[in-house]
Amino acid sequence: MSLHKARIKLFEGILEKDVIDIEQLQKLAFNGVPEEKGLRSLVWKILLHYIPTEKNSWDTTLCKKRQLYQQFIDEIIVSPGGPTDHPLNMSPDSSWSTYFKDNEVLLQIDKDVRRLCPDISFFQSATEFPCSEIVNSNGVKRLHKRVEQSVLKYSTLERRGLGVAKLSNEIRRTDISSGDYTPLNEGCEAHWEVVERMLFLYAKLNPGQGYVQGMNEIIGPIYHTFACDANMEFRKYAESDCFFCFTNLMSEIRDFFIRTLDETESGINYMMGKLSDCLKKQDKAVWDRLKKQELRPQYYSFRWLTLLLSQEFSLPDVERIWDSLFADARRFDFLIFICCAMILLVRDNILNGDFASNVKLLQNFPPMDVTLILNKALEISYT
Amino acid sequence: MAKKTYDLLFKLLLIGDSGVGKTCILFRFSDNHFTTTFISTIGIDFKIKTVELRGKKIKLQIWDTAGQERFHTITTSYYRGAMGIMLVYDITNEKTFDDIVKWLRNIDEHANEDVEKMILGNKCDMEDKRVVSKERGEAIAREHGIRFMETSAKSNTNIERAFSELAEAILDKSAGREAEADLARIAVERRPSRARGRARRPACCS
Numbered sequence: 381m382s383l384h385k386a387r388i389k390l391f392e393g394i395l396e397k398d399v400i401d402i403e404q405l406q407k408l409a410f411n412g413v414p415e416e417k418g419l420r421s422l423v424w425k426i427l428l429h430y431i432p433t434e435k436n437s438w439d440t441t442l443c444k445k446r447q448l449y450q451q452f453i454d455e456i457i458v459s460p461g462g463p464t465d466h467p468l469n470m471s472p473d474s475s476w477s478t479y480f481k482d483n484e485v486l487l488q489i490d491k492d493v494r495r496l497c498p499d500i501s502f503f504q505s506a507t508e509f510p511c512s513e514i515v516n517s518n519g520v521k522r523l524h525k526r527v528e529q530s531v532l533k534y535s536t537l538e539r540r541g542l543g544v545a546k547l548s549n550e551i552r553r554t555d556i557s558s559g560d561y562t563p564l565n566e567g568c569e570a571h572w573e574v575v576e577r578m579l580f581l582y583a584k585l586n587p588g589q590g591y592v593q594g595m596n597e598i599i600g601p602i603y604h605t606f607a608c609d610a611n612m613e614f615r616k617y618a619e620s621d622c623f624f625c626f627t628n629l630m631s632e633i634r635d636f637f638i639r640t641l642d643e644t645e646s647g648i649n650y651m652m653g654k655l656s657d658c659l660k661k662q663d664k665a666v667w668d669r670l671k672k673q674e675l676r677p678q679y680y681s682f683r684w685l686t687l688l689l690s691q692e693f694s695l696p697d698v699e700r701i702w703d704s705l706f707a708d709a710r711r712f713d714f715l716i717f718i719c720c721a722m723i724l725l726v727r728d729n730i731l732n733g734d735f736a737s738n739v740k741l742l743q744n745f746p747p748m749d750v751t752l753i754l755n756k757a758l759e760i761s762y763t
Numbered sequence: 764m765a766k767k768t769y770d771l772l773f774k775l776l777l778i779g780d781s782g783v784g785k786t787c788i789l790f791r792f793s794d795n796h797f798t799t800t801f802i803s804t805i806g807i808d809f810k811i812k813t814v815e816l817r818g819k820k821i822k823l824q825i826w827d828t829a830g831q832e833r834f835h836t837i838t839t840s841y842y843r844g845a846m847g848i849m850l851v852y853d854i855t856n857e858k859t860f861d862d863i864v865k866w867l868r869n870i871d872e873h874a875n876e877d878v879e880k881m882i883l884g885n886k887c888d889m890e891d892k893r894v895v896s897k898e899r900g901e902a903i904a905r906e907h908g909i910r911f912m913e914t915s916a917k918s919n920t921n922i923e924r925a926f927s928e929l930a931e932a933i934l935d936k937s938a939g940r941e942a943e944a945d946l947a948r949i950a951v952e953r954r955p956s957r958a959r960g961r962a963r964r965p966a967c968c969s
Contacts, residue, residue: 488831491782492803593781593831594805639833678837682806691802736824739809 449620680742721756779851781830842873
C-alpha cells in the first residue's frame with residue numbers, strides 16, 4: 381500500500397468512529413488532508429466546527445443549517461420585491477435608503493468576485509447546482525443585475541445636415557472590465573455568482589462588519605474545496621455549507637478586517653508585531669536588515685496575515701497550507717510561524733538585496749515547494 | 764555599497780476608489796501590458812521604474828494602494844513620504860468621481876503640503892459607457908489647481924505621459940528647493956549666532 385493510500389486509510393479510520401477524536405484528527409490533518417473521497421472537504425467542516433464530532437447528529441445539523449441558509453436566500457434576496465416606500469422618502473431607515481446602501485456593498489462585492497482566482501477557470505464556469513429561484517427569474521433576482529442597473533444608459537444624437545437627426549442607441553454588450561466573468565444565461569449561474577450571493581448574505585447578516593475587500597479571498601478556497609467534493613450529496617450543498625464554515629472562520633479572524641480594532645490584541649497590527657518579534661528571535665540579522673532599510677512589516681505581512689496567505693500561493697498550495705492552519709489548535713499561531721519561515725527561506729536574498737528588490741521579493745513571494753515552508757515553520761514552532 | 768544606478772529617487776502613490784484601474788495603470792506603465800485578470804489589491808503594492816528626464820536618471824518608486832475604506836489607516840501612512848500622488852477615478856462610474864473630493868481631503872490631511880498631485884480619469888477607451896464628461900474632470904482639477912488627464916490603461920492612452928508629467932513637476936519643484944536650500948545656507952552662514960542651535964544639521968541634506 382502506498383504511503384498516500386495509507387494516509388487516506390488513517391483518515392477514514394478516525395472519521396468512521398461514532399464520536400470523532402478531534403485531537404487525533406487535528407494532529408493528522410496538520411500534515412495535510414488528501415483531496416480524495418471528499419476527505420478535505422469533510423475534515424475542514426469538522427475543524428471549522430460546522431459539523432459536530434458526534435456522528436449521529438450530522439444529519440440533523442446539516443439539515444437544519446441548510447434549511448436556514450435557504451431561508452436567508454428567500455428572505456434577503458428572493459422575497460423582497462424591491463423598495464416599497466417613496467424613493468424620495470428622506471428617512472434613513474426608508475426601504476429605498478436601505479436598498480441603495482445594499483447596492484453600494486453589492487457593487488464592491490461584484491467587483492471583487494469578478495477578480496477571484498483569475499488564473500484558474502473554476503470560478504467562471506457554471507455550477508451544477510444553481511439556485512433555481514434566482515436563475516429562473518428572468519434575471520430579476522440576480523444580484524449583479526441590481527448593480528448593473530445603476531449605470532445609466534444614454535444615447536447619442538447625431539445631426540446629419542438638413543436637420544436630419546439620427547438617434548443611435550447602440551450599447552455594446554462587451555463589458556471588458558469583467559473579462560471572462562460574464563453572467564451565464566437564464567437557468568445557469570457561474571461559481572463567482574454563488575460566491576457573490578454568499579458574501580452579500582454575510583454582509584447583510586453581519587451589518588456591524590459588512591463586506592471588506594479580501595473576504596472574497598477567504599471564502600474562495602473554502603467554496604472551491606466544497607464544490608469539488610467527490611461526494612455528490614455534499615457537493616450539492618457546497619454553497620450553504622461553505623457559508624457557515626466561512627462565517628465560523630470569520631468569527632475567528634474578523635478583527636483583522638476591522639480598522640478600529642487594528643491596535644487591539646486580536647487586531648492586525650498586533651499580529652504583524654508578533655511576526656516581527658518571531659523573526660527577531662529567529663534571525664536577528666534579517667530583522668536588522670529589514671529594520672535598517674525601513675522595510676516595515678505592513679508592506680508585506682498585512683496581506684499575508686489578513687488573507688491567511690491566500691494571495692501568495694497557487695490554490696492547491698493555499699489549500700494545503702489551510703489544512704495546517706485549520707488543524708492548529710491555537711489558531712493562528714502557526715500562521716505566524718509560516719510567515720516567519722517564508723522570510724527565513726529567502727534570507728540570503730534579503731541580506732543581499734536593496735530596499736526595492738526586497739519589497740518586491742516579499743510582495744511576490746517566489747514559487748517554492750510548500751512542504752519546505754511548512755517544515756521550516758514546524759521547526760520554528762519547536763524553538 | 765551598491766553602485767547607484769540613478770540620480771534621483773521619486774516616491775509616487777496611486778490612490779482612488781476600488782476598481783478604477785490603479786493596478787492596471789501601474790502595470791501598463793511598468794510592464795507595458797494590459798490584463799483584466801487582476802486580483803484586488805489588499806494593503807499596498809509596489810513597483811519600480813526608472814525613467815530619464817532632462818538627462819537625469821530618475822527612479823520612480825510607485826506604491827499602489829487598496830481602494831476600500833478599511834485600508835486607509837495602512838495606506839495613509841504612505842502619504843507622508845510621497846512626492847507625487849495620482850488620484851484616479853473611473854469615467855464610467857459616477858461615484859468614483861464624486862469621491863475625488865474625499866480623496867483630496869485625505870491628501871490634505873496626511874500628505875506633505877507641497878506634494879505634486881494629478882487627477883486621472885481612467886478607462887477613457889470605454890466611450891460608450893462614459894458617465895463623467897471630460898469637462899467635469901477638467902473643472903474639478905482647475906478648481907483645486909491640479910493637473911488632469913484622461914487615461915486608458917487598456918488602449919495605452921496617456922499613461923506614460925501622466926507619469927512623466929508628474930515626475931517632471933516634482934523635478935521642477937526639487938530644483939527650486941535645491942536653490943532655496945542654497946539660499947538658506949548662505950543665510951545661516953551670515954547669521955551664525957542665531958542658527959547655532961541647528962547649525963550641525965546640514966541645511967542641504969538630500
